[in-house]
Amino acid sequence: MNPADLICVSSGSEPPCSPQVVEDGGEEDEEELSGGEEADLRSSSGRGSLLTRRGITLRVLLKDGLVEPGDGVLTIHYLGKNFVGDLLNDGKIRWVETGQIFNSPSAWATHCKRLVNPAKKSGCGWASVRYRGQKLVQYKTTWLHKYQPSADMSLVSEEDEDEDEEEGKTAVQADEKNKNTKPGLDVMVSRRTDRERIPVRYCTLGTRDAARDPHTLVELSAFSAINRFQPFNVAVSSNVLLLMDFHCHLTTSEVVGYLGGRWDTNTQLLTVLRAFPCRTRLADRDSASAVEEEICQNLFLRGLSLVGWYHSHPRGPALPSLQDIDSQMDHQLRLQGSNNGFQPCLGIICGPYYHGNQGVASTITPFWVVPPPEQRPNDYGIPVAVEVTYVQDNFLTSDVLNEMMLLVDYYRSAPDLVQFNQYWCPDTTMMDKIKGSLSCHAPKDQAYSQILEHVYSQLSSMQ
Numbered sequence: 001m002n003p004a005d006l007i008c009v010s011s012g013s014e015p016p017c018s019p020q021v022v023e024d025g026g027e028e029d030e031e032e033l034s035g036g037e038e039a040d041l042r043s044s045s046g047r048g049s050l051l052t053r054r055g056i057t058l059r060v061l062l063k064d065g066l067v068e069p070g071d072g073v074l075t076i077h078y079l080g081k082n083f084v085g086d087l088l089n090d091g092k093i094r095w096v097e098t099g100q101i102f103n104s105p106s107a108w109a110t111h112c113k114r115l116v117n118p119a120k121k122s123g124c125g126w127a128s129v130r131y132r133g134q135k136l137v138q139y140k141t142t143w144l145h146k147y148q149p150s151a152d153m154s155l156v157s158e159e160d161e162d163e164d165e166e167e168g169k170t171a172v173q174a175d176e177k178n179k180n181t182k183p184g185l186d187v188m189v190s191r192r193t194d195r196e197r198i199p200v201r202y203c204t205l206g207t208r209d210a211a212r213d214p215h216t217l218v219e220l221s222a223f224s225a226i227n228r229f230q231p232f233n234v235a236v237s238s239n240v241l242l243l244m245d246f247h248c249h250l251t252t253s254e255v256v257g258y259l260g261g262r263w264d265t266n267t268q269l270l271t272v273l274r275a276f277p278c279r280t281r282l283a284d285r286d287s288a289s290a291v292e293e294e295i296c297q298n299l300f301l302r303g304l305s306l307v308g309w310y311h312s313h314p315r316g317p318a319l320p321s322l323q324d325i326d327s328q329m330d331h332q333l334r335l336q337g338s339n340n341g342f343q344p345c346l347g348i349i350c351g352p353y354y355h356g357n358q359g360v361a362s363t364i365t366p367f368w369v370v371p372p373p374e375q376r377p378n379d380y381g382i383p384v385a386v387e388v389t390y391v392q393d394n395f396l397t398s399d400v401l402n403e404m405m406l407l408v409d410y411y412r413s414a415p416d417l418v419q420f421n422q423y424w425c426p427d428t429t430m431m432d433k434i435k436g437s438l439s440c441h442a443p444k445d446q447a448y449s450q451i452l453e454h455v456y457s458q459l460s461s462m463q
Helices: 003-011 035-045 058-063 105-116 136-147 160-179 238-249 285-301 322-336 398-411 430-441 448-461
Strands: 070-078 081-087 093-095 233-237 256-264 269-277 305-312 346-351 363-370 382-385 389-391 423-425
Touching: 058 136, 070 105, 081 105, 093 105, 105 322, 233 238, 238 256, 238 269, 238 305, 238 346, 238 363, 238 389, 238 398, 238 430, 256 285, 269 285, 269 305, 269 398, 305 322, 322 346, 322 363, 322 382, 398 448, 423 430, 430 448
Parallel strands: 233 269, 233 389, 305 346
Antiparallel strands: 070 081, 081 093, 256 269, 256 305, 346 363, 363 382
C-alpha cells in the first residue's frame, strides 16, 4: 500500500447526492457567454469578425471539432493536488470527485484551488485546465490561428503568465521532494549529520531557490504575526507524547511516525489520541509500505483517523527544515480531502538530544504551514507554531506499553542504537535522560513508573 492511499482511506470524504451547478469563476475572470449570446454573436458576425476573448468558449471549441466530449479528459494540477473532470456535450464540466457541474473552466479552477488554498481569489481557468494533457488556452490559440489568423493573440487569455509562474513553483517543489523524501504520510528523509544548523527567520528566505540547502531550519512564526487566527484547536493525549518521545530517544537517526485521532467539525477540535511509530529503516521503501499497511489497519480497528505525523531531529533544534515545510504542506493538502470541508493535519517535531533543550526534557514542537501569499506564489510556505492543550491520561495503556516493547525489539541490534550507559552531559547518562524526559508525560496513575522499569531494564540489557 502506498502512503497516499492511507491518507485517502482516512479522509472519509463522500460525494454529494446530486450534482450542483457552480457558476462562480473568480473575481478577475470575465463572464463567459451563455449559449444564446454565443449563437447570436456567431450568426450575426460569422467567422470573419473577431470574437472577444470571452467569446471563445468550450462550446465553440466543441462545435468546431478542436475538442471532444469525454470522461476524465480535463485535469487541474495545483500545489501538488490533482483534480479530474468530464467534458460534457454542452461545454460544461463535471468534477469526477463529487459530480458537481461547472459552467466554465474558470468556475471549476477557482472552486478547486480554493479547496487547496482558501485565500485564492481566482482560478486562471484556461491556463489551469488541461484537455488531454494540454492547456485549454492552447486550443483557444489554435482556434484563432485557424479561423481568425489576423487576430491579436492578446485575445487568447490574459491569465497565462501568472499561472505559468504558479505552476513553475509547483514543479520546483516536486523536484525538491523527489530529491529529498521522508517516510510516514508519504515521504522519507535521508539521515542527516549532527553538525549544528542555525535556524533562519522566515522573512529572510525570499523566493524559493532550488540551490538552497533543503535542511535549512526555519524559525516558527505565530499566527498573530501573519494577521491570522489559528483555524482549529488541538488536544494531545499524554500517552501520545510519551510513546513518541520514547521512540525518538532510541536511535541517533531520524524516526517518523503517524498520529491517529478524531476531527470534530462542529467544535473545530483536533484530538490526537494515539501515536503509531514506523518501525522501519529510513531508506527501506519496501519495509515502509508494509508498516504503513499495518498502521492503516490499526487506525481502522480503533475507529481513528489519520490526523498528523511526527519525526525527530535527534541532536538538533525541534524546528522545521525547508524540506519539512514542503512535506507538511503536502500532507495538509492530502488530508484535507476533496470535499468542501476542512481537516487539519498536525506536524510535530521532537528534539530529544539537542543540548539547547531546557533540562532533560525533549523539545516537542507542534507546527502547521500556511500557504504563501497569493501575490508571492514562489515563496516557501510559512511555518507557524500551533497552540496545543495537553491532556493527562489516567494510566499507561497496554497498547502503548506493547508498542514500546516492539520498538525495543526492533532497535535491539541496530547500529545507531543510543548507548544508554554513556553520558549525555557530565552528570546525566542517556538512561537518566530518557527517564527524565518521559516523566514529563506521566499519567495520573503513578504506578506507571514501576511498569516502565521493565522497559528500561530491557534497554539496559541491550548495551
